Amino acid sequence: MIVSEMTVIMGVDPGSACTGYGIVKTDGIAVTYVASGVIELAAKTARYQKLCEIHRGIGEVIREHHPAHFAIEEVFYSRNAKSTLTLGEARGAAILAASLCGLPVYEYSAREVKQSVTGNGAAHKSQVSFMLTKLLHLEAAPDAPDESDALAVAVCHAFKNREWSAV
Numbered sequence: 001m002i003v004s005e006m007t008v009i010m011g012v013d014p015g016s017a018c019t020g021y022g023i024v025k026t027d028g029i030a031v032t033y034v035a036s037g038v039i040e041l042a043a044k045t046a047r048y049q050k051l052c053e054i055h056r057g058i059g060e061v062i063r064e065h066h067p068a069h070f071a072i073e074e075v076f077y078s079r080n081a082k083s084t085l086t087l088g089e090a091r092g093a094a095i096l097a098a099s100l101c102g103l104p105v106y107e108y109s110a111r112e113v114k115q116s117v118t119g120n121g122a123a124h125k126s127q128v129s130f131m132l133t134k135l136l137h138l139e140a141a142p143d144a145p146d147e148s149d150a151l152a153v154a155v156c157h158a159f160k161n162r163e164w165s166a167v
Contacts, residue, residue, distance in 0.1 A: 007028075008024075008065060009024050009071060009154045009158055010023050010065065010069070010070050010098075011072070011151060011156070012058065012070070012072045012073070013073050013149035013150040014054070014094050016050060018039070019058070019090060019094065020036070020039075022147065022152070023061070024151065031158045033151070034065060035065060036147045036151050037147060038147050041053055050090075052093075054094055055097045058094045058097035059097040059100070062097065062101045063101070069161075070095075070103040071154055071156065072091060072106070073091075073153050074108060074109045074110070075087055108156050113153050116152075116155065116159045117155055125145055125148065136155070
């Protein structure tokens with residue numbers, strides 16, 4: 001038997017210049033687009049202010065859409081330690097916002113997200129964006145890559161947890 005209630009999922013692609021978010025809902029079978037966008041951060045803004053903006057922006061999206069689950073992309077370890085640290089701080093600000101709103105937090109690697117959405121863990125961003133337009137029945141691909149990546153994280157979480165609706 002399938003439960004008719006929809007589960008709302010928020011996906012986040014954190015970044016220090018732009019943090020993407022995507023909201024989908026699922027009944028355990030179908031996944032439907034709800035909203036998506038980006039929290040843009042001015043380049044000249046101090047790092048601590050950017051973290052406050054990420055925290056505040058994610059909190060606002062959570063209060064507006066009331067997701068039941070929060071999924072975020074794991075840290076991508078680069079050779080540049082400073083970049084990895086900065087990304088980790090952005091992730092921390094987003095995770096803190098979700099945690100303070102009482103949401104469970106789920107993390108997925110970029111490879112896992114791409115595999116879930118396209119069937120290929122090494123897929124290019126354009127392939128992910130193309131598949132999202134098909135899976136979510138969008139008229140056009142999301143404008144910003146961070147927005148597309150965040151939607152992909154949300155869709156990945158929905159696909160990996162289809163048993164929610166099974167009774």
